[in-house]
Structure formats: C-alpha cells, structure tokens
Amino acid sequence: MLETLDRWLLQLGIFSSIVLAALYVYFKISYSYWEKRGVFTLKPKAPFGNFSYSLLFGKNPEYEVTEFYKAFEGHRIGGLYRFTNPSLLVRDTDIMKDILVKDFKNYFARGLKFDEESEPLNGHLFSISGPKWRNLRVKMTPIFTSGKIKTMFGSVVECGKELHTSLQKIVRNGETIEVKDFLARYSTDVISLCAFGIQCNCLKNPNADFRNWGRKVFEPHFRQRLTSILNILYPSLVYTLKLSFIPKDVSNYFRKMVNDTVEYREKNNVERNDFMQLMIQLKNKTLGAVENNDTNFPVKETDELNSNAPFEVTMDVIAAQAFLFFLAGFETSSTTMTFCLYELALNPDIQERLRAEIDTVLGKHGGNITYESIFEMEYLDKVVNETLRKYPPVTVLTRECTKPIKLRGTDVTLEKGVQVLLPILGLHHDPKYYPDPERFDPERFSEEEKKNRPPFSYLPFGEGPRICIGMRFGLIQTKVGLISIISNFDVQPSEKTQVPLAYDKNALVLTSAGGMWLKLVNRQDK
Template sequence: MVKDFHLFSDRKTRPYQHPVLFKNVFHASGDDWKRLRTIVSPTFTSGKMRKMFPMVRQCLGEYLDVLEVYATHGRDLNVKDMYQKLTMNVIGRCAFATDANALKDTRSTFVRHAQGMTEFKFWKMLGLFVLPLPVKKLLGLKFAGNEESNQFFLNLTKQIVERRKREGNTGKVYNDFVQLLVDAEAKSGNDGVAEGGPDEREGDSVEAHHVNEGKEELEVEKRTFAGNYGNKKLTIDEISAQGWIFFIAGSETTASTLGYASYELALSPHFQDRLYDEVCAAFDADGEIGYDQLSRLPFLDAVVTETLRLYPPVLRLDRKAKQDYRLADTGITISKGQDVEFPVYAIHHSELYYENADRFNPDRWMPQNRHKLIPYTYLPFGAGPRNCVGMRFGLMEVKLSLSHIIRRYRFVRSKQTAVPLQFPTVANLCIAKSVVVGIEKRFK
C-alpha cells in the first residue's frame, strides 16, 4: 500500500459498476483515480474543515437537546440509531446544503432515502457476485444498493450545482462539500497534494498517525501525484459521485464509531472520567471548544483511536496487482491481475501486535506508549496514497461530538446493554445489531 504502491494502486474490480456512482475517488482506477484524488484532496485540508466546523457544531447543538430529554427521564439510549440521525444531519448540511431534520422528522423524503442509501439487499449482492452477466442483465441487477435512493441523491446534487451556477456572482458564500467540489480545480504536479501551505500541512500532521503518515509515505505521495491528468474540473456526474461516497462513508461509519466509543466508555467509567477531565479543561468560558484544540487533546485522540482499532469501519482492504510481484524471500508470487486483501479486523485484534488485543485500552495510544506500536498494524483509514480522503472530517465530527456529550452527560451500563455486542455476518462493514447504553446528566 506504500512502498510498492505503484504496483498495487487500484482496488479490485467489483462485479457491480454503477455508471455514475462509481466515478468516485474510492472506486476509480489508474489515472482517473489520480485526477480525482488531486482535485478532491484539497477540499479536506484543515482550512476547509475550519469552514465546515460551525455547521457540524450547529447540528450537534440540536442533538444535545434530544439527549437532554433521554438523560432527564433516565431512558436507555440506542446510540447506534441516535448517532445515525446526528451524522445524517451533519452530512445533509455539510455535503448537500440541506436540513435533513433527521432528529425530528424521521419520515421525510431526505431521511427515507438517506436510510435507503445504506441498504444492501443480501440477495442482490449474492446475485451480482455469482450470476453470469447475461442473467444479471435479464434480471436488471446493476447495483446492490437502493437504486431509487441513489437516484434521489444524484438528482439532488445536480439540482444544487445547477442552482449555484444560476446564482453566479451574487456574493452568497457556501462552504459545503458540493460547493467546494464545484470550485475545485486540479493543480499541476504536486501543488494539489500540498495545497494550503506549510501551516495547513502542519495542522494535518497532528493526526497523521491515523494513516501511518511519515516521511516515506509523503515521498510516495509526492511521486504518485507528479504530473497532469487531463481535465482539471469535475463533471456534474463526478461531483454527484463524490457526494454519494461522502454520504456513505461519512454517515454510517461515523455513527458507528461514535456508538462504539460511547459503549466502551460506559463499560469503562475510569477511562470516561479521564476523558471528562481532559475535555472540560479544554473548553473556553463560553462553553465551546475550537477546531485546533480538538486535535491536541491526547486522551480524546487515544479513545477515538482505540475505538477504531477495536471496531474498524471496514473489515478488510483490497488491492489489485498490476504485474507479477514476488513477496521477498517467501517463494510466493502474486500474479498480475490477482486481488490482494488485507484483513484489517484480524490485524487489529491480533495478540502479535496488541497485548490483550480484545480489551479497550486507550493508554496504548498515548504519546509515551506509541513507540511500542508496530507500523501498519493500525489501518482503519488505510495507508499510503489511497488512504481515506475524508479522514479529517470524520475525526473532527467524532471528537467534537464526544467532547460536548461527555462534558454534559455520563454513559452507563444498563440492563439493556449487550456484553459482548452482536454483529451480523454481512458485507464488509463493522456494524452491530444494536448498541444500547444508559445516559445520565452530570449536573442536576
């Protein structure tokens, strides 16, 4: 994924290739991927995240009001479902400039289709994998997801883009993801990779360990994106595809991470107390915490990192070999065109790399202990040039949410809290059936 990235730069080919949706930076291959990545990456720099920060904070304020009701009446909280509503509101506002209102109106058109976006029918997935192409065409099997919901968001994105173009130079400023993509333009050579200057790169490096980013990784990134890759602007279909993958990646996975963190903190009150002490000291007199401060709280980062280790959003990563590749002195040769999978969940839970690997222990990620960790054994966001482009947005949302929630409320184990959690065997995502905890107010 890093040293010989040029030989494994593409993901494996899926048996279902949606004609528009798969024009996104996650699924694209070759120079198409390099071009998209060069254009999309600058929309996730620290500077851009600071502009989105107030929108995330506003959505969080609405969420805290709902939590107040649960905490006041001592009701158990299905954090998995509740966080999905929060992340749905955040993505709706930050990506599509739309008020999803998922906390109050669960039957709205936006919410219904947002839920449909993450519905993957098992029978459709099975058919796409095992049936021959003529049969799939006969049955109309093109994609495992909900086609109606996918089309809704494609149309929504196109409507937003067309409306923004009609508005022209009216002076109205938008800081949402769609507008950033409309304005985005690929830079020549490596300019797009390092957009924002040294200050922004320094700010981004604070959380670089989440993608194993070091000197070697930056050199590989620099070599990978050297050159020009055709059209420097995104087409409307490409903008729609990026919005779609941003929603998929930023809604379900972020909600799951928040849910698992809340669950583990409920089971480990001593860690929750330490987190409470750290975040409380970081809030200002107005009861707020800034973007830069969030990324500089070591125990908050350790809690999030350990949560992502125990519950990586994606269970495995994959790449396709561009040519025959010999694995050092093992005698094993990976043939050209062969798919290679990296078992992220198994690596994260291996006693070879982590002592008491199945135990929640944020201390293993504290600065004084990081030297004990083995490189590339932590892969929730991947590694190398194809790491998760939206990582910093996801971390910002998770850390901001946790800091405000823990400051006001305490998660506790209740009679409805399942230990251990139950996971269905499906697809490639780490999604529990239900995550329930109790919640209490810290101040009466």
C-alpha cells in the same frame, strides 16, 4: 426398447463420468496454485474455494477473512481461493507497507469492478482506479485540507449542540435509548449540511426526507448483499451483471438533488462553506491553489497512473463524490461513536477521565467547542484511536496486483490480477501487537506504546496514496459528537446492553446486531 434405454443410460453414465473427471482435474489444478508456489494454504472446497460459508449463507465474507488471519498464524502470508481464483492474505506488516506505500505502483487498484455507465454514482474515489483515480485524487486533495475543514467546523458544532438538545429532551431518570439511531441522525445532519448545504434537521425529525433516503442505502436487501459478497469473491461478475450497492431510486434522488443544488447556486450566485461549493469550483476550474499537505500521494507516478486524456468534473462526477462523502461520513462516524459510547459505559473510570479532560479544555475556551480545543484533547484522541483499533469500520482492505512483483522476504512472485487481502480486524486484534486485545485500553496509543509497535499495525483508514481522503473530517465529526454527549451525560450500560457484543454479519461495515441500547443520565440530575 429396453436395449435403447440401456444404451442411453450407458452413454449418460459415460458422459457424466467424463464431466466429473474433467471437473476433478480442473479443480485439482486450480487448487494447486499456491502449493506450487510454496505458499501455505487452507484446504479449499469445490466449487466455492475457501468462502463456502459466505456464499451459502449470504454473509459478509470479511468475517471469514478475519478467521483466516487467525488460521494463518505463524505465516507471513497465506493462500486462499475465491471459487478457483487465487487470493493472497497478508499478515506481515512489512509486506503490508510495501503493498500500501513502497510498491504502490504495483497495487494501486482495489480490484472493485463497477459499471459506471449503468450507475454513475459508482464512479467515486473509493472504487475507481488508474488515471481517473489519480486525476480525481489530485483535484480533490485541496477539498479536505485543514483549512477547508476548518471553514465547515462551525456547522459540525451546531449539529453537536442539536444532538445534546435532542437527547436532553428525552433523557429522564436514566432512560435507556438506542444510541446508534441518534448518532446516525447527528451524522446525517452533519453530512447534509457540510456536503450538500441542506438543513435536514434529522435530530428534530427522525423521518426527514434526507434521512429516509440515507437509511434506504444501508437497509440490507438481497441485491446489496449479493454485490457485497461478489465484490470480494468475484468482482468481474459484479461488472458483468451490472450490480450495484445503490438502489436505482436512491441514485435518482441523489443525482437530482445534486443537479438541482448546483443549478440553483450557479443561477443565483449562492456560495457556502461546504463540500458542494468546493466541487462546483472544481467543475468551473476556480478552486484556489492546492494546499499540498497530502504527503501520502506518490511522488513518482507510473505509466498506469499517467494519462494525457482530459478529465472533466461533470455533474455525475460531483454526484458520485458527494454520495461517497455521505456514505463514509454517515455510517463510519456514527458506528465509531456508537462503539465508543459502549466501551465508555463498560469502563466508567475511562469515561470519567475523558470527561475531566473535556471539562478542563472547554473551560479554557469559554465552554465552547472550538477547532483548536479538539486538538488539545489528547486523551479523547487516544479513546477514539482505541475504538477504531477494536472496531475498525472497514475490516478488510483489498488490492489487486497490477504487475508482477516479488514479495519482500519470500520466494513468491505475485502475478498480475491476483487479489490481495489485508485483514484489518484480525491485525487490530492480534495479541502480538495488542496484548489482551479484547480489553479497551486507550493508553495503547500513548507515544511510548506506539513506538513499541511496528508501523502498519494500525490501519483503520488504510495507508499510503489511497488512505481515506476524508479521514480528518470524519475524526472531527466523531469527536464533536462524543464531546457533546460526554460533557453533558453519564453513559451507563442497561439491562438491554449486550455483553459481549454480537456483530451483524449481513452489514457492510462493522455493526452491532440488534442495535446499541445504553442508559444516559443527565449530569445535572446526578
């Protein structure tokens, strides 16, 4: 009996030793990938590679990427490992230019892996690649031209007026309020009106149905956090497990709402100046000629991006793009406005200069926010740019190498399938490009200062053919919201204002932890 047990234990020990030895050899070989190619790397830890903190504590891995950017100082590129999969972090702005523009044909994929069959809302412009992305980008280009945005501008201004009215009702004697919630409700009103043609009145009713469903998208939950982490670290597993950021009930709500809206408009011949109407025109092939000012789209197309396969704008395609419009317009704009008000509260001299410009320009336009007045506010543009520099909503851009290519100025040939990380937050806080990067200074975006910086050192919306297609609309929405507040209120820090800020490392985009509490004083009361 004892002999049998000893023999079994011996066999178990031998088997365990073989397994451990095999794992050691496997990880040793896997973690020599960058070393063999002469790329500086940080020591990985099996089995997680360089991302053990994110995986063990369930945090957004994009914050780790920012730390890696600092750790690779002095190097143009650096090697990382997601489990055993190699990733390349890029610090050099010339290489970033190649990846995003010059050699776009080698990096057109984001590397995101979503199953569109199990969740149709995943099929939006941000996540898809290849011919489907190209066809959809071409079709959607006319939707976001200056002319089309101008037709929606009146709706944005009306929401700005309601933002002012709603704040004025509650602001008494310098009351401290959580501004992120108000700005999120303003953004929701803008998006619901301009994208879906729905007057949801979230500023009047914080518990409006559309607001509650939108809030549910961004409520942290295990499945969302798992999907977020795996999309950076192991994208193929997201596809295999059929994971999605979008809860199923949220998906059902948005798809039904889009379907009902389209059916109602087509049945009753209803037309409106909004995103939904333009998507209906795409579906019915009645959208006018492209106002072709999307200069970022590649002139020379590649085999991977060309396809003779027919591409139809279906109801699910419309729903996916409308959902993306909601996500991008809601969260990024409200977050940018929130951080901007925070900095203006801490820098009253900048706030006063901005207010003086707003007063002057609005005075030329009869006190009204007009489309033309937005572009006359040069200092406002600098303030928003500096906010996006210091607080970029998307802190990391990902690309996937789609065919082997040698990196400029190196002996490194990147292989197909390797993930490329462009750390935007790290780039925007690099003192080499932005001295004293924690200081809020809108003059960094004077024409003279911009000329002193290398191109591609400022990438809040990405760049090249995959630059954010809704960038101009997002900026308009953001500026109207800021004008509506700054022209009517003095923004000040309160006893609940965090200095310095702490970030919510569970959030999908850069977000302050614990909300944003600021004091608003009605200018009429000063």
